[in-house]
Amino acid sequence: MRHTSLDSSFQAFEHKTNLLRESIGNTIEENFSSVWETPQGIKFLTRFEKVSKKIQITKLSEKYDRVLKYCEKEVDKIVKMFKRQRDDPPLPRNYSPVAGRIKWCRCLMLNMTETVSAVAAHPVLRARPPSADLVRKYACVRGLIAHYEAELRAVWMNQHLWDVDDSLNNTLLKIDNTGKICANLDHSVKLLIRESDCLVKMGIEMPIVCQSLYAKKNYFTLVNDSLExxxxxxxxxxxxxxxxxxxxxxxxxxxxxxxxxxxxxxxxxxxxxxxxxxxxxxxxxxxxxxxxxxxxxxxxxxxxxxxxxxxxxxxxxxxxxxxxxxxxxxxxxxxxxxxxxxxxxxxxxxxxxxxxxxxxxxxxxxxxxxxxxxxxxxxxxxxxxxxxxxxxxxxxxxxxxxxxxxxxxxxxxxxxxxxxxxxxxxxxxxxxxxxxxxxxx
Structure with missing residues (x-):
């Protein structure tokens, strides 16, 4: 009689536990239904895989597909953005033209690399057929962006700097278009110093002339501020x-x-x-x-x-x-x-x-x-x-x-x-x- 009562109590407990698991699973599904089309999708996918060992998670295979579609869409968006804005990209704040363009293309590459690397590091996503197409597309876009940065570096290293010598021979002061007297530090000198400052922080080498100007950065700042x-x-x-x-x-x-x-x-x-x-x-x-x-x-x-x-x-x-x-x-x-x-x-x-x-x-x-x-x-x-x-x-x-x-x-x-x-x-x-x-x- 005692065994029968224990069995029925255990069955009732097991039934309620299953209901609780099913309720928790449904709650998780409802609350995280929109996370798979976000940058956090792969991180939550890993957590769901751990939770699925204890609680039944339905349509896990569908979530893999949704994450891969999102990653592919992100790569396509970056490709379209690069092709549309490569001639006149939005420059980061306080960045010079060349350094700003290189920073912009590196940011695109970084965002795309993080997405594709997360897919390649996941054992289930990596084994799915769409991930192979994603990796091939990523390799193609990476080549385009790398070529774009190489062109910018070539422009930076091979630019004509004869005008800089003439600018350094300018007088300290000038009369501007409004008739007012002001400091006569040429814009090209300021621009080269700013470019050098930004590119040095990004690990890009400089031409010899720019190295000389950059070494005299404090000198030009001191003279210009003193004049102002x-x-x-x-x-x-x-x-x-x-x-x-x-x-x-x-x-x-x-x-x-x-x-x-x-x-x-x-x-x-x-x-x-x-x-x-x-x-x-x-x-x-x-x-x-x-x-x-x-x-x-x-x-x-x-x-x-x-x-x-x-x-x-x-x-x-x-x-x-x-x-x-x-x-x-x-x-x-x-x-x-x-x-x-x-x-x-x-x-x-x-x-x-x-x-x-x-x-x-x-x-x-x-x-x-x-x-x-x-x-x-x-x-x-x-x-x-x-x-x-x-x-x-x-x-x-x-x-x-x-x-x-x-x-x-x-x-x-x-x-x-x-x-x-x-x-x-x-x-x-x-x-x-x-x-x-x-x-x-």
């Missing part, structure tokens, strides 16, 4: 000069701009004196910045402040309590005007002293900044020989007899100081005459 910082400081310092004192500073700005002329004419990317050129220009810009700060301080706190105080000087005071007689009024007015005259004279002397100090500062600064060469269009502003201006005296009087002058052209030279160096920039003849008079007043 120099030009940025130059424009910033010149622009911060106040409108009221800009005509006074124009000769100084011309001197300062003239210090950049060697970078536009003589100093090249292979010159050994590039550092001294940049150092001298930076020192002049810093000195000019200090001069501007001191003049602004004097102008604001001594000249404008005193002139504002002169407006508050009282000439006539009126009685507060009792009216004045005529004699008292005349006496108080004379006394008040006398005191006001003394005060105004004192303040005028202080303003005059401040103005003289500004002029003295500017004069001393002019002696410190002596450019090696001067833009001929502005030589009249900084010439020491006043006899050069004697011929313009009559025209000066005629041009300034009409009244107040328009200084907008001068202000524009401060807002766009590159005009002092560009061929299209400069001042009109009338403005030059006005500035000559201003200089000698």
């Amino acid at each position: 910082f120099l030009l940025e400081d130059y424009v910033r310092t010149v622009r911060r000069v106040k409108l009221e004192v800009r005509p006074l500073f124009l000769p100084q700005v011309v001197r300062l701009s003239s210090l950049l002329l060697p970078g536009l004419r003589t100093v090249t990317w292979t010159s050994e004196d590039w550092a001294s050129f940049i150092e001298r220009a930076n020192a002049a810009i810093k000195s000019f910045d200090v001069l501007v700060t001191r003049v602004h301080d004097i102008y604001t706190n001594r000249i404008i402040y005193m002139l504002s105080g002169m407006q508050d000087v009282t000439l006539i005071t009126l009685p507060e309590d009792t009216p004045w007689s005529m004699e008292e009024f005349i006496e108080n007015v004379e006394s008040g005007c006398r005191n006001a005259c003394v005060e105004l004279n004192r303040k005028s002397l202080m303003v005059e002293e401040a103005v003289e100090e500004v002029l003295d500062l500017v004069k001393k600064a002019a002696q410190q900044i002596k450019p090696a060469e001067i833009n001929p269009d502005f030589e009249f502003l900084i010439a020491d020989d006043e006899s050069q201006m004697s011929g313009n005296e009559s025209s000066v009087n005629e041009s300034t007899s009409s009244g107040q002058q328009d200084w907008s052209a001068v202000w524009e030279c401060f807002e766009s100081p590159h005009r002092l160096l560009s061929a299209q920039g400069g001042l009109s003849k009338g403005m030059q005459v006005i500035l000559v008079k201003y200089k000698h007043t």
Whole structure:
């Protein structure tokens, strides 16, 4: 009786276990029905094979076929993508043209190799007939991509680099199409350095010229960055000069701009004196910045402040309590005007002293900044020989007899100081005459 009860209990247990296995199998089938058309299909196939030893998995053979069809479809997709995009492929971010194309074809090869290698490593998939066709197609595409990379390498190794020598003989600075001054590191040099940097990381050899350029990568970066910082400081310092004192500073700005002329004419990317050129220009810009700060301080706190105080000087005071007689009024007015005259004279002397100090500062600064060469269009502003201006005296009087002058052209030279160096920039003849008079007043 005990054996019969045990057998029936075991049979019931076995029946429920089978139902549980069948339920687990169905759940797995439902939840993973779409995984076979994904890159993870082969990994899940291996797991399903292990699970099938314990739990019955239906249609396992169909899953093999689905995985092989997906792998074949992936290879076909890569082939079509390669043929469609080989002439103008999407380049990876921050990659140069040649390095980007090689990286692109290597990525296609890597994706395809991972897929085919996973099929070849699986014992069941490898034995199926479609896998042989997949391997043959892969071998054909691999040859095409390898040939494509070989062509790119040949282009890279056999390119003509004579233009690079000419680019290295360019001056450090140039005037661009917009008339602004900028660093003159040729795009071809930047491109070759970037190509070399990317291809070295990819294990591809370089031509000898590119090796030399790549070895000087830090040199070109240092010089280019130094020039950009120099030009940025130059424009910033010149622009911060106040409108009221800009005509006074124009000769100084011309001197300062003239210090950049060697970078536009003589100093090249292979010159050994590039550092001294940049150092001298930076020192002049810093000195000019200090001069501007001191003049602004004097102008604001001594000249404008005193002139504002002169407006508050009282000439006539009126009685507060009792009216004045005529004699008292005349006496108080004379006394008040006398005191006001003394005060105004004192303040005028202080303003005059401040103005003289500004002029003295500017004069001393002019002696410190002596450019090696001067833009001929502005030589009249900084010439020491006043006899050069004697011929313009009559025209000066005629041009300034009409009244107040328009200084907008001068202000524009401060807002766009590159005009002092560009061929299209400069001042009109009338403005030059006005500035000559201003200089000698």
